[in-house]
Amino acid sequence: EDKVVQSPLSLVVHEGDTVTLNCSYEVTNFRSLLWYKQEKKAPTFLFMLTSSGIEKKSGRLSSILDKKELFSILNITATQTGDSAVYLCAVEEGAGGTSYGKLTFGQGTILTVHP
Amino acid sequence: DAGVIQSPRHEVTEMGQEVTLRCKPISGHNSLFWYRQTMMRGLELLIYFNNNVPIDDSGMPEDRFSAKMPNASFSTLKIQPSEPRDSAVYFCASSRPVDIQYFGAGTRLSVL
Numbered sequence: 001e002d003k004v005v006q007s008p009l010s011l012v013v014h015e016g017d018t019v020t021l022n023c024s025y026e027v028t029n030f031r032s033l034l035w036y037k038q039e040k041k042a043p044t045f046l047f048m049l050t051s052s053g054i055e056k057k058s059g060r061l062s063s064i065l066d067k068k069e070l071f072s073i074l075n076i077t078a079t080q081t082g083d084s085a086v087y088l089c090a091v092e093e094g095a096g097g098t099s100y101g102k103l104t105f106g107q108g109t110i111l112t113v114h115p
Numbered sequence: 116d117a118g119v120i121q122s123p124r125h126e127v128t129e130m131g132q133e134v135t136l137r138c139k140p141i142s143g144h145n146s147l148f149w150y151r152q153t154m155m156r157g158l159e160l161l162i163y164f165n166n167n168v169p170i171d172d173s174g175m176p177e178d179r180f181s182a183k184m185p186n187a188s189f190s191t192l193k194i195q196p197s198e199p200r201d202s203a204v205y206f207c208a209s210s211r212p213v214d215i216q217y218f219g220a221g222t223r224l225s226v227l
C-alpha cells in the first residue's frame with residue numbers, strides 16, 4: 001500500500017527560527033512530490049518536485065527531493081507567525097509523462113510560530 | 116478565475132438524512148477530485164474524475180457515498196443515509212492534465 005509519512009507531527013518555534021519538515025514515501029509509481037500549506041481552509045500549493053537534488057525556492061521557503069532515499073524536506077528560514085499552518089506532503093503517481101491523477105497525502109506537520 | 120467553488124460551506128444535519136455537497140471546478144480543468152479530511156485519518160482521496168468519467172472510486176468508504184459529474188462544470192458528492200462518523204471537511208479539487216491540483220474552500224459537515 002502506498003504510504004507518505006511526515007515528521008515531526010507538530011513543531012513549536014519562535015519567530016526567527018529555522019525549521020525543517022520531513023516527508024518520506026513509499027509508492028509504486030512515483031511521478032512527483034508536492035508540498036501544500038493549509039491554514040484552516042483549503043490547502044494551497046507550495047512546490048512540486050520531480051527530480052532529485054534540485055532545490056526549489058520561494059522566498060524563505062525551499063524544498064528538495066531525494067529519489068534514492070525516498071524523502072523530501074521543506075525548509076523555512078526566519079520563520080514568522082504567518083508561517084503557522086499545517087504543511088502537507090503529497091505524492092503523485094504516474095508513469096513517463098502521464099499522471100494517474102491520484103495524490104496520496106501524509107498526515108501533515110502542524111507548525112506553530114510564536115512571536 | 117474564481118477558483119474551485121464548493122457549497123455549502125457548512126452543513127449540519129441529523130443522522131439518517133441525505134447530504135449533497137456540490138463543486139464547481141476551475142474552468143478548463145478536466146480532472147476533479149473529492150477528498151475527506153479528519154483529524155484521525157488526515158486528507159484522503161475519495162474519488163476522482165477525468166473528463167467527467169469516474170476513474171478511481173476506491174477511496175469511497177461504502178455504498179452510502181456516491182459521486183456524479185454530469186458535465187465539466189459541476190460535480191456532487193452525496194451521502195445517504197448520513198452517519199455521525201461522516202463528520203469531516205470535504206474538499207473538492209481540480210486540475211488540468213498533468214498539473215497541480217487546486218483546492219476549494221471545503222464543506223464542513225457535522226452529522227448529529
